[in-house]
Amino acid sequence: MLNSRKPLALKGDILYTPSAERFVSVTGGYLVCDGGLIEGIFEELPERYSNIEVIDFGYKLIIPGLVDLHVHAPQFTYRGLGMDLELLPWLETYAYKEEAKYADTVYAEAAYNVFCAALKNSATTHAAVFATLHSGATRILMDLLEGTGLHTFVGKVNMDRNSPANLTQTTQESISDTEFWLGAVRGKYERTRPILSPRFAPTCTDALMEALGKAALCCGVPVQSHMSENRAEIAWVRELHPDCRYYGDVFDKYGLFGKGVPTIMAHCVYPEERELELIRDNGVFVAHCPQSNINISSGIAPVREMLDRGIRVGLGSDVAGGSSLSIFRGMSDAIQVSKLYSILVDKTKKPLTLPEAFYMATKGGGSFWGKVGSFEPGFDMSAVVLDDEVLNGAYDLTLEQRLERIVYLSPDGHIAAKYAGGNQIF
Amino acid sequence: MLNSRKPLALKGDILYTPSAERFVSVTGGYLVCDGGLIEGIFEELPERYSNIEVIDFGYKLIIPGLVDLHVHAPQFTYRGLGMDLELLPWLETYAYKEEAKYADTVYAEAAYNVFCAALKNSATTHAAVFATLHSGATRILMDLLEGTGLHTFVGKVNMDRNSPANLTQTTQESISDTEFWLGAVRGKYERTRPILSPRFAPTCTDALMEALGKAALCCGVPVQSHMSENRAEIAWVRELHPDCRYYGDVFDKYGLFGKGVPTIMAHCVYPEERELELIRDNGVFVAHCPQSNINISSGIAPVREMLDRGIRVGLGSDVAGGSSLSIFRGMSDAIQVSKLYSILVDKTKKPLTLPEAFYMATKGGGSFWGKVGSFEPGFDMSAVVLDDEVLNGAYDLTLEQRLERIVYLSPDGHIAAKYAGGNQIF
Numbered sequence: 140m141l142n143s144r145k146p147l148a149l150k151g152d153i154l155y156t157p158s159a160e161r162f163v164s165v166t167g168g169y170l171v172c173d174g175g176l177i178e179g180i181f182e183e184l185p186e187r188y189s190n191i192e193v194i195d196f197g198y199k200l201i202i203p204g205l206v207d208l209h210v211h212a213p214q215f216t217y218r219g220l221g222m223d224l225e226l227l228p229w230l231e232t233y234a235y236k237e238e239a240k241y242a243d244t245v246y247a248e249a250a251y252n253v254f255c256a257a258l259k260n261s262a263t264t265h266a267a268v269f270a271t272l273h274s275g276a277t278r279i280l281m282d283l284l285e286g287t288g289l290h291t292f293v294g295k296v297n298m299d300r301n302s303p304a305n306l307t308q309t310t311q312e313s314i315s316d317t318e319f320w321l322g323a324v325r326g327k328y329e330r331t332r333p334i335l336s337p338r339f340a341p342t343c344t345d346a347l348m349e350a351l352g353k354a355a356l357c358c359g360v361p362v363q364s365h366m367s368e369n370r371a372e373i374a375w376v377r378e379l380h381p382d383c384r385y386y387g388d389v390f391d392k393y394g395l396f397g398k399g400v401p402t403i404m405a406h407c408v409y410p411e412e413r414e415l416e417l418i419r420d421n422g423v424f425v426a427h428c429p430q431s432n433i434n435i436s437s438g439i440a441p442v443r444e445m446l447d448r449g450i451r452v453g454l455g456s457d458v459a460g461g462s463s464l465s466i467f468r469g470m471s472d473a474i475q476v477s478k479l480y481s482i483l484v485d486k487t488k489k490p491l492t493l494p495e496a497f498y499m500a501t502k503g504g505g506s507f508w509g510k511v512g513s514f515e516p517g518f519d520m521s522a523v524v525l526d527d528e529v530l531n532g533a534y535d536l537t538l539e540q541r542l543e544r545i546v547y548l549s550p551d552g553h554i555a556a557k558y559a560g561g562n563q564i565f
Numbered sequence: 566m567l568n569s570r571k572p573l574a575l576k577g578d579i580l581y582t583p584s585a586e587r588f589v590s591v592t593g594g595y596l597v598c599d600g601g602l603i604e605g606i607f608e609e610l611p612e613r614y615s616n617i618e619v620i621d622f623g624y625k626l627i628i629p630g631l632v633d634l635h636v637h638a639p640q641f642t643y644r645g646l647g648m649d650l651e652l653l654p655w656l657e658t659y660a661y662k663e664e665a666k667y668a669d670t671v672y673a674e675a676a677y678n679v680f681c682a683a684l685k686n687s688a689t690t691h692a693a694v695f696a697t698l699h700s701g702a703t704r705i706l707m708d709l710l711e712g713t714g715l716h717t718f719v720g721k722v723n724m725d726r727n728s729p730a731n732l733t734q735t736t737q738e739s740i741s742d743t744e745f746w747l748g749a750v751r752g753k754y755e756r757t758r759p760i761l762s763p764r765f766a767p768t769c770t771d772a773l774m775e776a777l778g779k780a781a782l783c784c785g786v787p788v789q790s791h792m793s794e795n796r797a798e799i800a801w802v803r804e805l806h807p808d809c810r811y812y813g814d815v816f817d818k819y820g821l822f823g824k825g826v827p828t829i830m831a832h833c834v835y836p837e838e839r840e841l842e843l844i845r846d847n848g849v850f851v852a853h854c855p856q857s858n859i860n861i862s863s864g865i866a867p868v869r870e871m872l873d874r875g876i877r878v879g880l881g882s883d884v885a886g887g888s889s890l891s892i893f894r895g896m897s898d899a900i901q902v903s904k905l906y907s908i909l910v911d912k913t914k915k916p917l918t919l920p921e922a923f924y925m926a927t928k929g930g931g932s933f934w935g936k937v938g939s940f941e942p943g944f945d946m947s948a949v950v951l952d953d954e955v956l957n958g959a960y961d962l963t964l965e966q967r968l969e970r971i972v973y974l975s976p977d978g979h980i981a982a983k984y985a986g987g988n989q990i991f
Contacts (some may be wrong), residue, residue: 219956
């Protein structure tokens with residue numbers, strides 16, 4: 140891995156979204172960075188940078204690295220299988236069976252190596268990752284992810300009820316294993332950080348949720364979980380927590396729902412009105428996972444509604460509910476389902492535009508890390524260089540049109556170079 | 566191109582759907598053909614074939630060639646662009662502008678060469694293709710398609726109203742040009758046949774429709790068009806044809822709707838009850854184009870309803886309303902939108918299964934050519950050989966699971982060999 144934290148400029152056709160409303164594009168521009176941070180975008184290289192190294196990518200497209208706000212590393216092995224089931228039976232038939240195998244660290248290392256190679260070779264530079272409940276395998280995953288140069292949050296999963304016997308810890312085991320794991324991994328890596336990961340409300344007892352809430356608060360560890368993915372799941376949570384007004388309340392009750400504890404909630408397909416308000420007021424990030432929500436027959440999340448309310452939304456591949464690790468594919472999926480939402484559910488909610496989807500895939504999700512996902516000054520220097528010449532032939536396309544073609548035609552290819560946090564990944 | 570119309574066996578992992586209910590799979594089986602037709606599938610090679618050539622594809626997957634029942638060749642150039650518009654503005658902003666360029670046969674030849682190469686390299690062996698209204702360019706396309714070895718129906722498009730000036734013929738021009746074109750191409754090719762292609766009801770006057778209906782009947786030429794794609798379009802057709810009870814009636818009135826005239830109608834997103842009855846009774850084929858129906862915000866066609874009624878349904882890529890030429894992608898799109906239809910529109914309509922989607926993509930659409938799209942004895946020997954080893958690694962998957970992974974993970978790749986009508990394409 141080339142360390143490029145010294146001053147550097149990438150030259151090429153630059154495209155990014157400082158806001159969701161529109162693209163900023165500079166043809167043949169210079170992306171200047173220093174110490175791993177963006178200095179600025181320039182049409183001509185300013186005199187003061189005349190001595191820095193310039194890497195000339197010609198007519199290649201340079202965009203911020205993409206952000207996957209929700210992905211299950213152990214499920215990568217069986218993506219694209221078993222797409223005939225809804226969430227709860229799918230978990231039991233596929234997800235849990237596979238995840239149980241990660242008790243074996245030899246298996247885990249082999250499987251996680253494949254996942255890490257795929258994530259490294261994708262356009263994703265930042266990801267929030269679920270592992271399994273096995274702290275040993277999770278530490279292996281964190282070691283491997285650190286080696287990729289990507290920036291990740293990784294969670295040892297918590298499950299102490301309503302799970303198969305070989306994938307359940309006692310409440311005390313789950314708590315102490317989490318504490319032990321946190322102790323071992325916090326501060327260990329440069330780019331890989333732990334995130335508390337109660338799987339979802341049905342698999343975590345109140346006692347476990349309470350302990351995790353305390354850990355989040357006292358250790359400043361962020362949180363990720365799943366919420367309101369599927370109607371059967373929501374009904375189940377209502378039975379399990381008759382005292383809670385809505386799903387998000389279960390997390391909020393234990394301090395696992397924003398308010399100073401950075402939190403990602405995946406899905407939110409069927410949020411209630413006041414739940415949306417709490418998501419916004421508490422600064423919770425929603426990981427929108429459109430492909431997964433189709434594949435396991437959940438539905439379509441009301442993303443336009445979320446954006447209109449000022450809720451922070453990023454995109455998640457949700458492998459293996461989603462089959463594809465590509466966040467480019469996530470963008471076209473997000474746009475496509477928003478069209479169907481507009482036609483079939485609520486005509487007043489306009490479909491997502493390409494800049495909106497791109498914003499969610501970059502700065503929207505990237506903000507979970509801070510200044511990530513844009514090329515504004517002071518942002519993390521994470522970038523993907525795309526060689527899309529083969530797609531466009533003799534056509535004279537705008538940079539936005541070239542991006543649109545990649546998103547729709549070829550979401551897995553064309554990555555010529557990739558940088559994260561100022562370092563060259565390849 | 567290798568002519569393999571002599572007796573031949575392909576050995577490999579064979580998978581096909583004689584009916585939509587289930588796959589037939591034979592691991593390490595023999596697909597025997599003679600004279601371009603299937604003799605049968607055998608677990609062991611029968612004694613009577615002991616002297617024929619056997620091509621051993623090892624563990625590769627052998628499936629029938631896929632069928633694209635609806636694709637616009639001239640739109641291939643700008644697929645994946647302009648996905649923010651609905652049908653009618655999209656036609657005016659993109660489709661018509663591009664199609665007008667095909668008046669220039671030099672442009673047409675260059676662009677059609679690219680389309681033909683892509684279709685040849687895909688898993689599609691049979692396609693029903695719209696060209697433009699230019700008979701010269703359409704003949705070039707037919708020459709090129711014949712050269713690919715694929716089996717196609719190709720249509721010079723008819724438009725004599727409600728179209729841009731540079732893409733409108735007078736009624737008489739449209740009729741005489743069609744007659745001239747038919748005279749030039751009928752019987753000229755081994756695999757490439759003409760199909761009458763009134764673009765859609767709004768662009769064809771009654772006089773033109775009447776003349777096309779007569780041509781279809783007297784010359785035995787099949788018909789393809791678009792129907793009930795979008796609500797605005799349907800309302801427009803109602804205004805234009807106040808005498809017709811529903812959209813299909815416009816075609817039926819002029820003998821362009823089945824009943825001995827083999828007919829493909831693309832889309833049918835919003836069919837009326839009695840229209841569905843007429844489609845079934847007249848033996849009209851529906852080309853289901855799920856990706857296009859999302860991209861240009863049409864909706865979701867009621868495919869389960871069609872199948873339940875015994876309507877013949879195939880899949881169409883509908884490039885460039887659809888961005889992808891892959892009918893594998895068409896299968897996952899069809900399954901995915903059927904899930905959303907079930908959740909958002911009508912809970913009683915179960916989502917499509919993988920064998921149902923595969924059947925539509927093979928025998929369902931293939932039946933438009935006759936015995937095409939299955940490996941039953943007497944069927945056309947069209948097959949695709951898939952090298953999917955890289956997808957599966959150490960996993961011990963069934964042949965159906967291997968197909969599922971290709972459909973979801975990698976719809977553009979893995980084609981090791983391809984045969985159409987007994988000839989090897991590559």
